[in-house]
Amino acid sequence: MDLATAAALMVPGDLSLDELVRRPSWHRGAACRGRGTAVFFPSPGDSLAAARAVCADCPVQAECLSTAVADPGLQGFWGGTSERDRRMIRREGRTPGGTGAGRARLSDRATA
Ligand code: SF4
Numbered sequence: 001m002d003l004a005t006a007a008a009l010m011v012p013g014d015l016s017l018d019e020l021v022r023r024p025s026w027h028r029g030a031a032c033r034g035r036g037t038a039v040f041f042p043s044p045g046d047s048l049a050a051a052r053a054v055c056a057d058c059p060v061q062a063e064c065l066s067t068a069v070a071d072p073g074l075q076g077f078w079g080g081t082s083e084r085d086r087r088m089i090r091r092e093g094r095t096p097g098g099t100g101a102g103r104a105r106l107s108d109r110a111t112a
Pocket of ligand 1: 030
């Protein structure tokens with residue numbers, strides 16, 4: 001029996017496997033899907049260039065960023081932003097996604 005079949009038998013209601021593992025439906029289109037997670041959880045001081053490059057071409061970046069900004073406890077690089085970037089977005093009350101100028105101000109260094 002495959003995992004999806006097993007999950008369908010064990011989960012009441014209409015929960016999908018994505019819901020079961022708490023991945024929103026937009027994640028199906030994520031550019032990072034199937035990639036390793038190391039680049040999205042860098043050590044302090046590491047460059048975020050690789051993560052930014054993946055996110056820059058992601059078709060669901062807006063959804064990802066909105067989700068990440070709405071969850072202050074979320075760690076790592078999401079929606080093209082570091083934790084520090086998202087704190088700045090919340091502090092400034094900016095709309096996730098912002099403008100090109102706003103995004104250009106975001107740091108390129110990982111911070112805890
Ligand atoms: S924006 Fe980045 S972290 Fe978010 S789903 Fe896309 S590739 Fe993954």
